[in-house]
Amino acid sequence: MHEEKEFIQQLLDPRTQNEAFQSLILEYQRPLYNHIRNIVLNHDDTDDILQNTFIKIFQNLKNFKGESKLFSWMYRIATNEALNFLKQKSKMSGVTSEIIQNKVLDNLEADIFFDGDEIQLKLQKAIALLPEKQQLVFKMKYFEELKYEQISEILGTSVGGLKASYHIAVKKIEAFVTTN
Amino acid sequence: MKTFKLENEPKIESGFRTPNDYFENFSVKMMERLPASEPKVISIFQKRKTLFMMIAAILVLALMIPIIANWSQNKQELDSVALENYITYQSNVNQYDLINELETEDISKIKINVAIEDKAIEDVLAMNSNLENLLLE
Numbered sequence: 001m002h003e004e005k006e007f008i009q010q011l012l013d014p015r016t017q018n019e020a021f022q023s024l025i026l027e028y029q030r031p032l033y034n035h036i037r038n039i040v041l042n043h044d045d046t047d048d049i050l051q052n053t054f055i056k057i058f059q060n061l062k063n064f065k066g067e068s069k070l071f072s073w074m075y076r077i078a079t080n081e082a083l084n085f086l087k088q089k090s091k092m093s094g095v096t097s098e099i100i101q102n103k104v105l106d107n108l109e110a111d112i113f114f115d116g117d118e119i120q121l122k123l124q125k126a127i128a129l130l131p132e133k134q135q136l137v138f139k140m141k142y143f144e145e146l147k148y149e150q151i152s153e154i155l156g157t158s159v160g161g162l163k164a165s166y167h168i169a170v171k172k173i174e175a176f177v178t179t180n
Numbered sequence: 181m182k183t184f185k186l187e188n189e190p191k192i193e194s195g196f197r198t199p200n201d202y203f204e205n206f207s208v209k210m211m212e213r214l215p216a217s218e219p220k221v222i223s224i225f226q227k228r229k230t231l232f233m234m235i236a237a238i239l240v241l242a243l244m245i246p247i248i249a250n251w252s253q254n255k256q257e258l259d260s261v262a263l264e265n266y267i268t269y270q271s272n273v274n275q276y277d278l279i280n281e282l283e284t285e286d287i288s289k290i291k292i293n294v295a296i297e298d299k300a301i302e303d304v305l306a307m308n309s310n311l312e313n314l315l316l317e
Contacts, residue, residue, distance in 0.1 A: 025207040037196050116195020143194045177184040
């Protein structure tokens with residue numbers, strides 16, 4: 001905690017800001033990329049959102065109160081950016097975000113940046129049928145291997161609620177994969 | 181049909197991959213995209229704070245003038261000389277009005293005994309040319 005405070009001070013100090021922010025990018029680029037990619041599925045969209053996320057983090061560092069951990073604060077920004085991107089996309093095309101996601105899934109097999117096999121593709125299709133919150137919880141727990149406490153800090157949901165959501169999501173996915 | 185159980189299966193990866201060297205170049209690309217430090221924004225109020233404060237002070241003082249003037253007037257005490265002068269020069273109250281206002285009791289209060297010798301009375305009467313008028317009254 002003390003180290004994080006020191007690091008935040010370095011991020012806010014104009015003399016050390018650039019160096020500190022570069023190390024922040026290097027540390028979090030992969031986990032945040034994976035988090036966003038799991039939500040939007042497409043690499044190019046993920047790249048844009050990841051860049052916007054880091055810009056927002058940079059611009060809002062001075063407003064970061066330290067009430068939550070830097071890690072969960074950044075994940076929250078990334079999650080909001082990704083979900084807002086999907087909402088804007090569906091607004092612009094006049095269809096629901098579920099339809100858009102299904103379209104992306106249909107194109108997933110042809111995506112050069114997806115090399116999943118049959119079971120991986122089936123799993124993605126099963127996840128796409130879940131409600132938004134259950135999708136998020138499942139992806140963060142199963143793919144990103146975050147702890148319930150960490151997910152709770154990011155999404156602002158109780159650990160008990162998250163466990164219930166994950167359990168329901170797993171049951172639905174298992175049912176889908178079994179029958180398809 | 182075999183029931184699929186997620187926990188019985190080996191971990192299924194997401195299957196997503198990134199272009200070659202994507203993460204190697206990302207931080208450099210990102211640092212170039214970062215906005216320059218924003219110039220400090222000074223509001224018009226901040227810039228002309230002294231002027232605004234001066235105007236506000238003048239307005240407050242101007243609004244307080246009637247209150248202060250009224251207050252200082254109330255502080256003036258009414259002294260007896262000023263009252264006497266006012267009654268003498270500014271009012272229509274004459275000697276007879278004042279006499280009419282006097283009660284018997286008031287008259288008895290201002291009644292004084294003056295010892296006047298007969299000689300003095302004779303002198304006054306001798307000096308007064310209107311003695312006849314006084315006798316008639």
